[in-house]
Amino acid sequence: METGFCLGSNMGGRLRLLSQAKTLILLEPQVRFMDQSPVYETEPVGVKPEYKALKFLNAALIVQSPYTAEEWLAKIKKIEERLLRVRTEDRNAPRPIDIDIVFVGDQVVDSELLKVPHARWAERRFVVQPLADVRPELVLPGAKGATVQKILAKMSGDEDVRLFAEKW
Numbered sequence: 001m002e003t004g005f006c007l008g009s010n011m012g013g014r015l016r017l018l019s020q021a022k023t024l025i026l027l028e029p030q031v032r033f034m035d036q037s038p039v040y041e042t043e044p045v046g047v048k049p050e051y052k053a054l055k056f057l058n059a060a061l062i063v064q065s066p067y068t069a070e071e072w073l074a075k076i077k078k079i080e081e082r083l084l085r086v087r088t089e090d091r092n093a094p095r096p097i098d099i100d101i102v103f104v105g106d107q108v109v110d111s112e113l114l115k116v117p118h119a120r121w122a123e124r125r126f127v128v129q130p131l132a133d134v135r136p137e138l139v140l141p142g143a144k145g146a147t148v149q150k151i152l153a154k155m156s157g158d159e160d161v162r163l164f165a166e167k168w
Contacts, residue, residue, distance in 0.1 A: 001105035
């Protein structure tokens, strides 16, 4: 089934880290690359004032695999650890890599550890813009029939999302 990830980095070699995360995802058995968005540079959202200057690079990655959302969560955590992500009590602290599962087919998961589709995907331009680049007609569960492109069109221009790189 098709799975969509949003990858982000605001520490270290950000573009290199996105590329490494993509490679590690694609090295998983039975995973097939489907598509990827360009990379966008974005303002951090919900961070402490001392982190405001640490801009993120964000991109969407679409793969085909037999894995469930729960199976992906375990794999993603290992990839993040391998790329030196350290989780702290501050959910929005700077990080070398952040991999969010945006969707896994039409699965809906609402547990303490995981929410799929991602709980706030439709509120964040840094997720919606890259996703619209690769799956504009996608309608995710809970989106009330709205395509990703329609959700993007209704967003305010408050979030600063700038094209950073076409290839990664």
